[in-house]
Amino acid sequence: MRDVAIIGVKNTNFGELWDQSLRDIVVEAGIGAIEDAGASGKEIDALYVGNMSGGRFVDQEHIGALIADYSGLSKNLHIPATRVEAACASGGLALRQAIMSVASGYSDIVVAAGAEKMTDVGSEEASSALASAADREWECMAGATFPGLYAMIAKLHMHRYGTTSEQLAEVAVKNHKNGHFNPIAQYKNIITVDDVLNSIMVADPLHIFDCSPITDGASALVLAPAELALKYTDTPIYIRATAQASDTIALHDRIDITTLDSTVIAAKRAYSMAKLRPEDIDLVEVHDCFTIAEICAIEDLGFAEKGKGGIVTANEETVIGGRIPVNTSGGLKACGHPVGATGVKQAVEVVTQLRGEAGKRQVEGAEYGMTHNVGGSGATAVVHIFSRER
Amino acid sequence: MSSVPRFWRNLASRYNLEGTHCKECGNYFYPPRNFCVNCRRSGQIEHYKFKGTGEIVTYTIIRTAAEGFERQAPYTLAIIKLDEGSIMTAQIVGDPEKMYIGMRVRSVFRKLGEGGERGMIYYGTKFVPAET
Numbered sequence: 131m132r133d134v135a136i137i138g139v140k141n142t143n144f145g146e147l148w149d150q151s152l153r154d155i156v157v158e159a160g161i162g163a164i165e166d167a168g169a170s171g172k173e174i175d176a177l178y179v180g181n182m183s184g185g186r187f188v189d190q191e192h193i194g195a196l197i198a199d200y201s202g203l204s205k206n207l208h209i210p211a212t213r214v215e216a217a218c219a220s221g222g223l224a225l226r227q228a229i230m231s232v233a234s235g236y237s238d239i240v241v242a243a244g245a246e247k248m249t250d251v252g253s254e255e256a257s258s259a260l261a262s263a264a265d266r267e268w269e270c271m272a273g274a275t276f277p278g279l280y281a282m283i284a285k286l287h288m289h290r291y292g293t294t295s296e297q298l299a300e301v302a303v304k305n306h307k308n309g310h311f312n313p314i315a316q317y318k319n320i321i322t323v324d325d326v327l328n329s330i331m332v333a334d335p336l337h338i339f340d341c342s343p344i345t346d347g348a349s350a351l352v353l354a355p356a357e358l359a360l361k362y363t364d365t366p367i368y369i370r371a372t373a374q375a376s377d378t379i380a381l382h383d384r385i386d387i388t389t390l391d392s393t394v395i396a397a398k399r400a401y402s403m404a405k406l407r408p409e410d411i412d413l414v415e416v417h418d419c420f421t422i423a424e425i426c427a428i429e430d431l432g433f434a435e436k437g438k439g440g441i442v443t444a445n446e447e448t449v450i451g452g453r454i455p456v457n458t459s460g461g462l463k464a465c466g467h468p469v470g471a472t473g474v475k476q477a478v479e480v481v482t483q484l485r486g487e488a489g490k491r492q493v494e495g496a497e498y499g500m501t502h503n504v505g506g507s508g509a510t511a512v513v514h515i516f517s518r519e520r
Numbered sequence: 521m522s523s524v525p526r527f528w529r530n531l532a533s534r535y536n537l538e539g540t541h542c543k544e545c546g547n548y549f550y551p552p553r554n555f556c557v558n559c560r561r562s563g564q565i566e567h568y569k570f571k572g573t574g575e576i577v578t579y580t581i582i583r584t585a586a587e588g589f590e591r592q593a594p595y596t597l598a599i600i601k602l603d604e605g606s607i608m609t610a611q612i613v614g615d616p617e618k619m620y621i622g623m624r625v626r627s628v629f630r631k632l633g634e635g636g637e638r639g640m641i642y643y644g645t646k647f648v649p650a651e652t
Contacts, residue, residue, distance in 0.1 A: 257586075258586075258587045261586065267526070267530070267551070268609065269609045270586060271632065271644075272597065272609045272644075273582060273585070273595060273597055273611050273633065274586065274609055275582060275586045277584065278582045278586075281580035281582075282598070283578070285578045285579060286578035289578070331583050332583060332584045333580045333581065333582045333597075334580050335580075336580075380551075380609065381599065381609070382599045382607045382609045383607065387577060387578055
């Protein structure tokens, strides 16, 4: 297996992009990443696109071909393009496919992109599409919603470990504070714990401000074998581990409702592959689709003891400048959550940090970064570890 | 909510809480599984009608309803551990403020939801507090 580096990155703005289509935003991200890498379209060997539900959100399937076409990679170059789907983990999985393609020697220059255009449908239709990441027949037909599933995780976490609504709110407050310094973030406004607690209840104990928003956005990365990376950039960022794990599709079938075993196992595999431990990681982008999800994530990834995620957050250990900065991009909560793009956006953020180009949200001296991308309520988890030095 | 055949083919399970049981490892499955997750190909699956009693593992009060459930909001959604050991997702009928983790519940036959004005009305299993 060859070492793999990231040589180019780009995010579009995240938000309600009424005047841009799915193809517009992916092309913007893809071209931006290629430009950032100083590469040309002709050098690309393959394209992977993470997209959860083009069919439901824009009534369009065959996303790989569409993106290749509008990126100018089809008609003359005929570059293979593959759409990757694992619900909200589609982006992380697209990156993983791209890494394996380069590591195996099958391809050299590969683009890993992710995109979702969610606001072409109303919020009810969007919520229904998102609910298809759960078990449609045995969760949704009983009346489950996505916030409802995470609310049940939160309820049990609170019951068992004493986690409070205020601690959940602290996750949102911190992520908005980070999003404030991220130019692409959907929400740059500062919020308070009271704002969260006074916002409307969606599914007890989760308020609307405990939930990530509906977002349009695209992100892209350009990958190369490590031995070619310096030909393109002075600041390649190296992939130290790619890991993925599965768990039951329905939340009720998990061994422990408050633990995402897929995250625990993917993290274990990633740490082992990278020969690193949680204390070696300088920053992490976790999948905070709901505030409780960040609390579970930092526990399951080994940054907090089980049950202590809320306390660790309230103690400001996860802020920029803290023991382990979490979601410097603003996370899904503030930066936004275009589902297929999220896993790729997380990698763009970590690369930006490791390059030292994150501006006012820079984590000083960051050497190792991690991303954690989850599909559904935890049926898929993808974990990546990146480093500044090879 | 769902297509008619998709709902219809599971009517026995939805109406009567019929699941499956693996004779090899002794595990019970609701929702039903026709392939044992523990024994895989060496499993021996048979039908099993659950007693319908169990307890709340965790729950939430859904205020922003799922599509087709709007008229029921707010409603209590729970993960319930049946006494046979199988764990499922279902609604609890009753005062949401009186629910608690560990509460004993029993199954009842109820309307689940409706597919719009001209759509099908869906019936199935919900739970009520067992003490009352």
